[in-house]
Amino acid sequence: MHIRVQTYRDKSGNTRQGKSISLLRYAYDHEKKRSKQIVLGTVDRWATSLPPDIDAILTDAEREEFREWMAERDRQLAEYKQKSHLLHAAEQMGWAAKALAAGVEPVRPERIWEALDVLAKALEKAGYPRPTRARGRPSKSETPTPDDLVASPYDDPMLAAEQAEMDERMATLPSFIPDGQSRMRRSRNVQK
Incomplete structure (x- = not known):
């Protein structure tokens, strides 16, 4: 049996995985000898x-x-979530520090201290x-601030890769503005 995740193209032309899978048997x-x-x-x-209707058709194998x-799918999803949590852990802590600096009172501060201890041990x-x-005594330049922890979208490797891919795709698009109109627009901007 072959299990194939159904795919579709989104508005940008990217191939995305759909919400269903096809179960195929060869x-x-x-007569056709194939x-x-x-x-x-x-x-x-x-x-x-x-x-139940599909389960009745399938063999035990x-x-x-x-x-x-299903087990592999669940394992991959758990691994993806864990990597995502680790990728953004420092950023989330930076946002929490910014909230405390802004005067927001935590609901359960002892829970945050426990979480910090658990993370340090892990x-x-x-x-x-x-x-x-x-x-x-550490200098001020050595001590990170909450703004240092809050990631810029340009520092995030995943977002930077997506942006680079988008820039490459945009560079391959043809210019739809005729030459005469683009010159007219430039000359209007110069006259103003």
Whole structure:
């Protein structure tokens, strides 16, 4: 059995993954002497079980293959979420520090302190111990501010990659402004 995530093109022309998957079976056609695909059905991409009508059609091996596909899908989603949380952890802490500096009162400040302790322990356990500080009082330039922690969209590697891709695609588009009109616009701007 082959499991294919259905795709579509969005308004920008990018290929996106859809909300459903197709379950396909390959069968050999003796008359044509080649294999052909048989669509067994479509299922919601985030389904946790098969619909009864499709489940009745599948063999035990195909059901097991679907279970393995669901497990891999869930593993990849969890990994993506974990990377996203780590990517934005310092930024979220920066926003929280800015809120405290603006005078916003936290609902449960003890919970924030507990979270900081849990994060520090998890970092050390993962092999990222707290960096050692130089002796003496740190200078102001060495101490980060909340603005330093709040990421600029231009510093985010994921957003920078998307922006670079968009710039490349925009550069390949033809100019739809005729030459005469673009000169007229420039001459109007110069006269003003």
